[in-house]
Amino acid sequence: MLHMQDVSKVYRTELVETHALRHFDIAVDEGEFVAVTGPSGSGKTTFLNIAGLLEDFTDGSYRLDGVEVRSLDDAARSRLRNEKVGFIFQGFNLIPDLNLFDNVDVPLRYRRMPAAERRRRIETALERVGLASRMKHYPSELSGGQQQRAAIARALAGEPRLLLADEPTGNLDSQMARDVMELLEALNAQGSTIVMVTHDLELAARAQRNIYIIDGQVSDLDLAEAAARPLVAAREA
Amino acid sequence: MNVHPILATLRRHKTAAGLIALEIALSCAIVSNAVFLIGDRLDRIRQPSGLAEAELVHFQLVGITRVEDPEAQAAEDIAALRAVPGVRSVATVNQIPFGNSSWYSSLNLEPEQQNPTMQVTTYVGSEDLLETMGLSLVSGRDFVPEEYVEFQQAQSDPEVVIPAVIVSRAVADRLFPGENPLGRSVYVWGAAPQRIVGVVEHLAKPNDIGGPSSEHTSVLMPVSAPVQYGINYLVRVDAGRRDGVLEEGVAALEAVNPSRIVLEDRTRTFEAFRDDYFQDDRAMAWLLVGVCVALLVVTALGIVGLASFWVQQRTRQIGIRRALGATRGQIIGYFQTENFLIATIGIAAGMVLAYAINGALMGRYELPRLPWYYLPLGAVVLWTLGQLSVLGPALRAAAVPPAVATRSV
Numbered sequence: 001m002l003h004m005q006d007v008s009k010v011y012r013t014e015l016v017e018t019h020a021l022r023h024f025d026i027a028v029d030e031g032e033f034v035a036v037t038g039p040s041g042s043g044k045t046t047f048l049n050i051a052g053l054l055e056d057f058t059d060g061s062y063r064l065d066g067v068e069v070r071s072l073d074d075a076a077r078s079r080l081r082n083e084k085v086g087f088i089f090q091g092f093n094l095i096p097d098l099n100l101f102d103n104v105d106v107p108l109r110y111r112r113m114p115a116a117e118r119r120r121r122i123e124t125a126l127e128r129v130g131l132a133s134r135m136k137h138y139p140s141e142l143s144g145g146q147q148q149r150a151a152i153a154r155a156l157a158g159e160p161r162l163l164l165a166d167e168p169t170g171n172l173d174s175q176m177a178r179d180v181m182e183l184l185e186a187l188n189a190q191g192s193t194i195v196m197v198t199h200d201l202e203l204a205a206r207a208q209r210n211i212y213i214i215d216g217q218v219s220d221l222d223l224a225e226a227a228a229r230p231l232v233a234a235r236e237a
Numbered sequence: 238m239n240v241h242p243i244l245a246t247l248r249r250h251k252t253a254a255g256l257i258a259l260e261i262a263l264s265c266a267i268v269s270n271a272v273f274l275i276g277d278r279l280d281r282i283r284q285p286s287g288l289a290e291a292e293l294v295h296f297q298l299v300g301i302t303r304v305e306d307p308e309a310q311a312a313e314d315i316a317a318l319r320a321v322p323g324v325r326s327v328a329t330v331n332q333i334p335f336g337n338s339s340w341y342s343s344l345n346l347e348p349e350q351q352n353p354t355m356q357v358t359t360y361v362g363s364e365d366l367l368e369t370m371g372l373s374l375v376s377g378r379d380f381v382p383e384e385y386v387e388f389q390q391a392q393s394d395p396e397v398v399i400p401a402v403i404v405s406r407a408v409a410d411r412l413f414p415g416e417n418p419l420g421r422s423v424y425v426w427g428a429a430p431q432r433i434v435g436v437v438e439h440l441a442k443p444n445d446i447g448g449p450s451s452e453h454t455s456v457l458m459p460v461s462a463p464v465q466y467g468i469n470y471l472v473r474v475d476a477g478r479r480d481g482v483l484e485e486g487v488a489a490l491e492a493v494n495p496s497r498i499v500l501e502d503r504t505r506t507f508e509a510f511r512d513d514y515f516q517d518d519r520a521m522a523w524l525l526v527g528v529c530v531a532l533l534v535v536t537a538l539g540i541v542g543l544a545s546f547w548v549q550q551r552t553r554q555i556g557i558r559r560a561l562g563a564t565r566g567q568i569i570g571y572f573q574t575e576n577f578l579i580a581t582i583g584i585a586a587g588m589v590l591a592y593a594i595n596g597a598l599m600g601r602y603e604l605p606r607l608p609w610y611y612l613p614l615g616a617v618v619l620w621t622l623g624q625l626s627v628l629g630p631a632l633r634a635a636a637v638p639p640a641v642a643t644r645s646v
């Protein structure tokens with residue numbers, strides 16, 4: 001499903017070169033629920049952005065659902081992103097001027113799907129996250145947990161092969177975080193492949209597999225060892 | 238088209254969108270009327286006189302001392318002018334098109350008519366006048382020498398018969414629409430009728446009295462021009478010799494009788510008269526052009542400003558849309574569609590306003606109704622203006638990287 005081999009990512013600014021990922025290898029199979037943890041600045045978001053085609057990588061090879069994405073142009077990447085990937089962000093990232101129905105509609109319109117089909121999918125997705133009755137509500141009228149569930153509905157509606165979540169519970173209190181986690185687990189049980197970055201080790205422990213990123217590389221440490229390490233990468237010192 | 242979500246968003250930003258739509262509406266309304274007025278002025282400025290304008294110069298003299306035989310002196314003047322190199326023909330004349338001062342008469346179809354059929358301006362002059370003016374006859378003929386009457390006589394003797402008249406096509410069409418005007422009788426001067434012997438294509442009036450509806454309502458009479466107090470000569474020359482003839486002509490006239498004043502501002506090329514005459518129209522046309530340009534520039538700047546502001550304000554949202562799969566083209570398309578919708582609302586309102594302004598102008602001035610095709614034309618201009626204005630900001634929006642969705646907080 002997701003296959004990265006020897007991927008590296010270098011951010012160059014006038015003053016510094018940051019090696020956000022180096023010799024990064026990972027394979028995620030269909031139907032897996034992978035939790036990604038690691039110290040702040042270790043490259044988790046960079047990994048997720050590359051996985052979701054939001055950013056280019058400097059070197060290596062990445063196949064998404066069998067397609068080598070390295071040589072694709074921007075338009076092809078956009079289309080692939082739209083079809084195969086659903087994003088869930090820490091800050092929910094709903095569009096404030098659109099109600100929930102129209103928010104969930106956004107990725108579907110980019111796919112030029114017929115209106116009836118869009119409506120069916122939007123209603124199904126909002127039902128799955130328990131927000132069918134809030135379709136006409138604007139994001140500002142909802143709690144954080146509801147907003148994140150709406151964002152999950154938006155990620156689901158396109159029926160993506162891969163759900164990528166970057167600290168989806170980071171802005172939520174623990175009760176709401178558990179709700180969202182349960183929703184993700186339910187989706188995984190129904191067959192969605194999920195890669196979730198989190199700093200909440202308790203939630204991470206509930207995933208099928210844990211990956212620990214340190215210093216831009218997948219570490220060999222297991223979760224218990226990782227838990228014992230400080231949360232800030234040593235190299236940042 | 239993804240109109241629905243864009244409209245939904247605009248509905249939540251009514252004030253800003255409304256102001257731009259209003260700006261577009263005002264531009265649409267004012268520019269279409271201004272362009273129409275410019276066209277109207279240009280038509281006026283470009284109206285044909287019917288004369289061989291590029292070949293004509295005009296002399297005007299006033300006497301200070303009494304002359305024994307003014308007719309003889311005029312004959313002498315004409316001979317002197319004819320002798321100037323480059324001169325092709327010379328005629329006395331009472332007035333010229335765009336020359337401002339004008340002779341008016343009522344024209345009747347019956348001898349003792351209560352209300353005149355129409356008002357006409359009356360050109361008179363010596364035998365070579367039609368030829369000198371370079372008028373083009375569409376039917377009939379020039380006057381023959383026997384038809385000419387002395388001005389003095391025509392004025393003092395009510396019994397005198399002026400047998401013929403040449404009318405402009407505008408007069409012929411008004412009096413005898415669809416009929417042959419030749420041989421028909423009209424009453425312009427005196428108790429006896431004048432028979433129409435010729436019709437000329439155009440013959441503009443000396444001024445605008447009577448308004449646009451009486452354009453070119455001119456007649457030519459076989460009466461000599463008055464020569465006692467002042468005298469006008471119209472001289473047809475080789476086009477390149479106009480300035481030379483003016484200079485040498487003045488010298489020649491002074492040689493005939495030095496105790497006369499050559500009126501400098503009336504002794505000029507015909508084109509100079511035309512330029513002067515339409516000076517206000519030209520100034521007005523330029524003023525209107527300036528108004529149009531200023532309005533369009535201000536509107537374009539307004540669009541660029543608002544679009545830039547929105548792009549900046551929505552940077553994160555644009556990143557999110559990119560993350561959700563929007564191509565760069567779809568981001569550009571969003572801003573273009575948004576602008577198109579605002580412009581369309583503005584244009585629709587502008588069209589209504591355009592007709593309202595036009596209606597007010599029609600009531601106040603003698604102005605025709607705004608032709609319908611100004612509306613689609615104005616719409617296309619403003620749509621194009623909007624699309625061009627929004628393009629820069631839209632391209633900036635398309636350059637927002639999708640990673641903005643995950644990187645910025």
Ligand SMILES: Nc1ncnc2c1ncn2[C@@H]1O[C@H](COP(=O)(O)OP(=O)(O)O)[C@@H](O)[C@H]1O
Nearest residue numbers: 011012018020039040041042043044045046047
């Ligand atoms: N656009 C960028 N330009 C320069 N450096 C960046 C950029 N984005 C991330 N980085 C750097 O790359 C490293 C990895 O960042 P990130 O993947 O966001 O870490 P994490 O998500 O694990 O906290 C950090 O050192 C960060 O400062």
Ligand SMILES: [Mg+2]
Nearest residue numbers: 044045046166
């Ligand atoms: Mg991060």
